[in-house]
Amino acid sequence: MLRISISLILAFFPWQISFAETDLIISKIQTGWNNIKTMSGEFTQIDSDGHLENGKFYFLKPYQSKFVYTNKNEDIVTNKTLLRIVDKKGFQIDSYAIGSNPLKKLLSNDLDIEQEFKVNYAIENEFNYEVMAGVKNDSNMSRVILTFNKDTMELEKWEIFDELDNKTVLEFTKIKKNIFISQNLFVVRYKVN
Numbered sequence: 001m002l003r004i005s006i007s008l009i010l011a012f013f014p015w016q017i018s019f020a021e022t023d024l025i026i027s028k029i030q031t032g033w034n035n036i037k038t039m040s041g042e043f044t045q046i047d048s049d050g051h052l053e054n055g056k057f058y059f060l061k062p063y064q065s066k067f068v069y070t071n072k073n074e075d076i077v078t079n080k081t082l083l084r085i086v087d088k089k090g091f092q093i094d095s096y097a098i099g100s101n102p103l104k105k106l107l108s109n110d111l112d113i114e115q116e117f118k119v120n121y122a123i124e125n126e127f128n129y130e131v132m133a134g135v136k137n138d139s140n141m142s143r144v145i146l147t148f149n150k151d152t153m154e155l156e157k158w159e160i161f162d163e164l165d166n167k168t169v170l171e172f173t174k175i176k177k178n179i180f181i182s183q184n185l186f187v188v189r190y191k192v193n
Contacts (some may be wrong), residue, residue, distance in 0.1 A: 025122040025129050026113050032153025039154065041175040048166035057172065062109045064186045077186055078103060080158055086170050090189045100135045102144040102160065128156060152177070 039059040044068075046052055055069040063080040074093060078086045084095045098104050105116040113119065117133035120143070128150050134143040147157035154177060158170045 021124070022119065022122045025120065025124055026131070029122075029129055029131065029148050029153065030111055030113055033148065033155070034109075036139065036153060036177045037178045038179055039172075039175060040181060042173050043044065044171045044173070045170045048168060057170075058181050058185055059107060060183070060186065061107050063104060063107045064183075065103060065107060066185055075129075077188055078096045079186065080104065084188050086188055090115075090187065091191055092188050100137065102135055102146075102158075103141075104148075105135060106155070114182045116193075124150070127151075166179075 012151050038061070039057075041057060042054065043057045044052065044054045053069055053072060055067060055072075055075075056070070058064075058066045062076065065076075065078045067076040069075055073087050073138075074087060077086055078098060078101075081098055082095045083098050083101070086091045087093055096180075102117075105111065108116075113131070113133070116136060117131075118136050120132040120134070122129065122131045129148045130145060131148075132143060132145045142163055143161045145159040146155065148154065152175075154172070154175045156172055156175075158172075160168045162168075
């Protein structure tokens, strides 16, 4: 009987450590990320077709982001409800409801990963933390892998898989955090007909 009890304990013990480690990693990420109110730098984007784009990005919590592409005529501006495609002068070309996009969740003032995401795994590497998750209550089955720098908690990489398993990767470099970013950067203009 003692042998069976020990076997059962040993069989379940690794899972307990795994859950504890995941919770610790999630806690570290949340604490560090929630202390970052603004972030800017450069990005490289590879879409599901293998096309490479680059440019500059700006995050201003809550919910605002801007991606300024170097070799495209359009940029992207987001807020809590919309993803807007704008021309280089800031005039809106098109817009889409942002819904439950992971970017919206990440750019909230107080990210609660376990409340907003269904975490598949959270691991610690030599230089970073990596979390794979899907957005809770999102029926389209998309998922995201987020990589955070262990020392600075800056978001270094973002891999999005849509419902068809198409992957888009953004890598962030030359990062500056908690700097002044003007609200004017996110203003979208409209053409009068």
